[in-house]
Amino acid sequence: MDFSQIYSKKVLEHLKNPQNVGEIKNPDGVATVGNPVCGDIMRLYLQIAKRKKKDAKQEEEYIKDIKFQTLGCGAAIASSSMITTMIKGKPLKEAEKITNKAIAEALGGLPPVKMHCSLLAAEALKKALENYRQSHKK
Amino acid sequence: MWSKKYLARDWRKCEKNDERKDFGESNQMKKTYFVQNKDFTKRGFYLDHAATTPVDKEVLAAMKPYFSFKYGNPSEPHFLGQESRKAIDEAREKVANFLGAKPPEIIFTSGATEAINLAHKGLVESQRSKFKGQKLPHIITSAVEHKAVLETCRHLQNLDMAEVTYLPVDKDGMVKVEEVEKAIKPETVLISIMYVNNEVGTIEPIKQIGELIKKINASRLASGFSRIYFHTDATQAIQYLDCQVDKLGVDLLSLSGHKLYAPKGVGVLYLRKGTPLIRQQDGGVQEYGLRAGTENVPYIVGLGKAVEKLKTQNSKRKTEYLREKLIRGVLKIPGVKLVGDPQKNAPHIATFLIDGVEGEAILLLLSEKGIAASSGSACTSGLLEPSHVLTAMGIPPEQAHGSLRFSLGKDNTEEEIDYVIKVLPGVVQKLRKMAPKLDI
Numbered sequence: 252m253d254f255s256q257i258y259s260k261k262v263l264e265h266l267k268n269p270q271n272v273g274e275i276k277n278p279d280g281v282a283t284v285g286n287p288v289c290g291d292i293m294r295l296y297l298q299i300a301k302r303k304k305k306d307a308k309q310e311e312e313y314i315k316d317i318k319f320q321t322l323g324c325g326a327a328i329a330s331s332s333m334i335t336t337m338i339k340g341k342p343l344k345e346a347e348k349i350t351n352k353a354i355a356e357a358l359g360g361l362p363p364v365k366m367h368c369s370l371l372a373a374e375a376l377k378k379a380l381e382n383y384r385q386s387h388k389k
Numbered sequence: 390m391w392s393k394k395y396l397a398r399d400w401r402k403c404e405k406n407d408e409r410k411d412f413g414e415s416n417q418m419k420k421t422y423f424v425q426n427k428d429f430t431k432r433g434f435y436l437d438h439a440a441t442t443p444v445d446k447e448v449l450a451a452m453k454p455y456f457s458f459k460y461g462n463p464s465e466p467h468f469l470g471q472e473s474r475k476a477i478d479e480a481r482e483k484v485a486n487f488l489g490a491k492p493p494e495i496i497f498t499s500g501a502t503e504a505i506n507l508a509h510k511g512l513v514e515s516q517r518s519k520f521k522g523q524k525l526p527h528i529i530t531s532a533v534e535h536k537a538v539l540e541t542c543r544h545l546q547n548l549d550m551a552e553v554t555y556l557p558v559d560k561d562g563m564v565k566v567e568e569v570e571k572a573i574k575p576e577t578v579l580i581s582i583m584y585v586n587n588e589v590g591t592i593e594p595i596k597q598i599g600e601l602i603k604k605i606n607a608s609r610l611a612s613g614f615s616r617i618y619f620h621t622d623a624t625q626a627i628q629y630l631d632c633q634v635d636k637l638g639v640d641l642l643s644l645s646g647h648k649l650y651a652p653k654g655v656g657v658l659y660l661r662k663g664t665p666l667i668r669q670q671d672g673g674v675q676e677y678g679l680r681a682g683t684e685n686v687p688y689i690v691g692l693g694k695a696v697e698k699l700k701t702q703n704s705k706r707k708t709e710y711l712r713e714k715l716i717r718g719v720l721k722i723p724g725v726k727l728v729g730d731p732q733k734n735a736p737h738i739a740t741f742l743i744d745g746v747e748g749e750a751i752l753l754l755l756s757e758k759g760i761a762a763s764s765g766s767a768c769t770s771g772l773l774e775p776s777h778v779l780t781a782m783g784i785p786p787e788q789a790h791g792s793l794r795f796s797l798g799k800d801n802t803e804e805e806i807d808y809v810i811k812v813l814p815g816v817v818q819k820l821r822k823m824a825p826k827l828d829i
Contacts, residue, residue: 320825
């Protein structure tokens with residue numbers, strides 16, 4: 252992990268060309284989280300579908316589409332963008348294991364003072380999945 | 390990186406004229422974005438001169454001999470030492486001249502921060518004997534000072550060496566003279582108010598406060614009270630405003646070299662004759678015994694040269710013109726407002742609040758386009774708190790997060806301002822599109 256105070260190239264790339272920006276109409280799961288300290292606000296939209304597992308008859312739920320909207324600093328935008336690329340198309344079981352550390356690592360490290368931005372992204376995903384489960388309880 | 394088009398255009402220009410033209414007041418704005426000759430390179434669109442300035446070519450040339458050729462210790466009587474001594478004396482005279490002071494009133498330091506520390510701590514320490522076992526010496530300052538002043542005051546408070554009043558400011562960041570008057574107590578020993586606020590450019594009423602203190606001191610001395618001393622941090626003012634100490638009525642004034650095209654690591658404390666001060670850095674008797682340590686000869690020479698150049702090359706009018714143009718252009722973006730005092734503002738600073746975006750993100754995207762600016766956003770402070778200046782002005786955190794400061798310098802051109810006005814709306818729009826709509 253790089254503990255440099257400056258942003259990695261990866262963070263700047265994601266800020267410049269953020270992936271999966273926007274919203275999903277009638278999402279299966281959505282959550283808005285905010286960090287009052289830093290003033291960042293992050294919203295994640297999930298579209299979840301079922302597909303057949305490889306080499307099995309069972310079905311699994313996976314993230315068919317994901318979009319984000321973020322008001323925040325470079326690290327907050329880059330963390331949002333990164334988490335969408337990390338879990339798009341992934342089974343739910345895999346997606347829910349994503350930690351903020353994994354996001355920061357994928358970004359080539361974040362300055363220590365910016366680690367909370369990756370935490371915010373992980374929290375947004377967790378809450379969006381909770382939202383999905385609650386609204387799809389049978 | 391920034392637009393290749395500009396880079397390419399520039400290099401072509403460079404081949405044509407490899408000497409950098411001095412635009413001065415002549416209004417001959419050359420279409421040069423990146424100009425290079427053998428010791429000067431203009432890189433990108435630099436609009437962060439309140440943070441620091443490049444070392445001027447002539448300043449650097451004046452400094453150069455004092456590294457490896459004229460390297461004598463000014464405290465030595467031999468020919469090399471005396472050569473350095475003479476160079477420092479000359480620089481001291483130039484600074485004194487500029488401030489309307491006498492050379493022995495000029496103390497060279499490592500920068501404005503050191504000058505400020507020395508002024509506050511040194512003065513309070515000198516007054517302690519008057520307050521034995523009773524009340525503490527009292528300092529009056531403002532809530533919008535630079536951290537160098539605020540943290541020094543907190544340090545003195547923490548050590549129970551002083552009591553401090555932090556005056557509020559109005560919505561434009563202005564200290565009210567009446568508030569200063571109201572805050573004065575019998576124990577007040579120091580009033581410290583900055584000349585120009587570094588974040589928003591508001592010019593504080595230093596002259597009026599100076600007159601007030603003069604008046605109050607006259608009656609205090611008559612009734613046996615000790616006098617109040619007046620310090621101003623003139624770091625952002627020195628380039629463009631009248632800094633004659635007698636006109637301002639200040640007893641102490643701090644300034645920094647690297648805001649006026651001298652290098653980082655050198656500054657000045659002006660100390661009016663007769664003002665008590667106990668040195669804070671102990672050792673030899675350099676700087677009239679008030680700042681120990683072998684003098685930083687090349688940097689002091691550089692500062693002298695930079696101050697000398699200020700007299701002959703004042704770019705105030707050009708800077709004012711460019712600032713006006715920048716403000717007009719930026720305010721065309723919806724949801725943007727200018728902060729600071731609309732009239733009493735330094736000619737080089739323009740600070741905006743941009744709705745629905747975060748300052749650091751703007752800075753990074755502008756940087757991609759080759760533009761260097763600054764922000765008071767929490768995310769740029771390293772402390773995760775929005776700027777104490779904007780907060781003191783009553784600006785709520787969610788707006789302070791979207792602050793953007795441009796600060797101009799003598800080498801900025803009209804074309805650079807045009808470029809910023811062209812690029813900024815796209816950056817703001819991009820970030821706003823990315824943000825969630827909060828009314829859902």
